[in-house]
Amino acid sequence: MTPDRFPARNGNDPRPVLALDIGGTKLAAAVVTSDGYTHGLMVQPTRRHEGWQAVTRRLFDMGRDAVKAADAGELRAVGIACGGPLDAPSGVLLSPPHLPGWVQVPIGPLAAAAFGVPFALENDATAGAVAEHRFGAGRGVPTMLYLTISTGIGGGAIVNGSLLRGATGNGGEFGHLTVRRGGRRCGCGRDGCLEAYSSGTAIAHRALEALASGAGSSLSTLPAVNAADVSAAAAANDSLACEVWAEAMDLLGGAVTDLVNVFEPNVVVLGGGVTRSGAMLLDPVRAVVAREAMTPAARAIPIVLAGLGDLVCVVGAGIIGHDLVASANDDRT
DSSP states (O other): OOOSSOEEEEEEOOOEEEEEEOOOEEEEEEETTSOOOOOEEEEOOOOOOOOOOHHHHHHHHHHHHHHHHHHHOOOOOEEEOOOOSSSSSEEEOOTTTTTTTTOOEEEOHHHHHHTTTTTTEHHHHHHHHHHHHHTTTTOOSSEEEEEESSEEEEEEEEEEEEEEEOOSSSSOOGGGGGGSTSSOTTTTTTSTTTTTHHHHHHHHHHHHHHHHOOOOOOGGGGGOHHHHHHHHHHHTTTTHHHHHHHHHHOOOHHHOOHHHHHHHSEEEEEEEEGGGHHHEEEHHHHHHHHHHOOOOOOOOOOOOEEEEEEGGGHHHHHHHOOOOOOOOHHHHH
């Protein structure tokens, strides 16, 4: 449900929910109605270097602006999506690698106090999986895998129509599959994770390291380098960019192959900022899966881009807020 296809609409949902999405690069806030539409969407850079207190204040201000812009009326809940690990029932962010210094942050209780409504906290990629399954590229399929490739890499799995959270709600950490034992250090503290090679942050760092070693590249003329720059340079046959991009996509494809072999889903959905590269990402990942998955059926599993685009996690945050309201109503009946 991208902004151009599903513009924000006025009018109050009977149970409006405020959705807050905390990413390593950007913050988003919107009122999300039960049909998955966003209203009053607000987006800002995270500026995580400011510290969690300052970022949280700005996020809540964005939430208030979104409610006002959407003319949403009285809220019923606030849904929050953020990368883990987290303690969802208590609403505490434990120590997300993409948010250094955010340790034991009680984001749920703070949001509940700020908006005067109950909170629901979910891993952002898990929330994204729910959103894609209900309203996006995985709509209607029994089993779906979702990976977000952005500042970090996260994931979520829908198995036989049910969200797989794990024993403590931190399952689906697909970005921390080991793809190269003893390899590059990951923000989680381990070595060789997929996130350390194929996330947007890692792709940019790898290119910068190569430039610092004296390798020639068109990237050297840029004031700053991000994953989109590397993708564009690789598309233009820049040798350094091609090497970095090929390694990242090969390892991503290998990880998706492992997941396909384990889950045998109906579809694999890829979202997050790095997927804006489109075929530059999809083609090599599909090629690895088609070549290396164990069975003919697994090798033919569709691998597609998220249908909700950049809104996937904020829609997911809203949906988990709606689920909270629905669950509370069920408990009272």
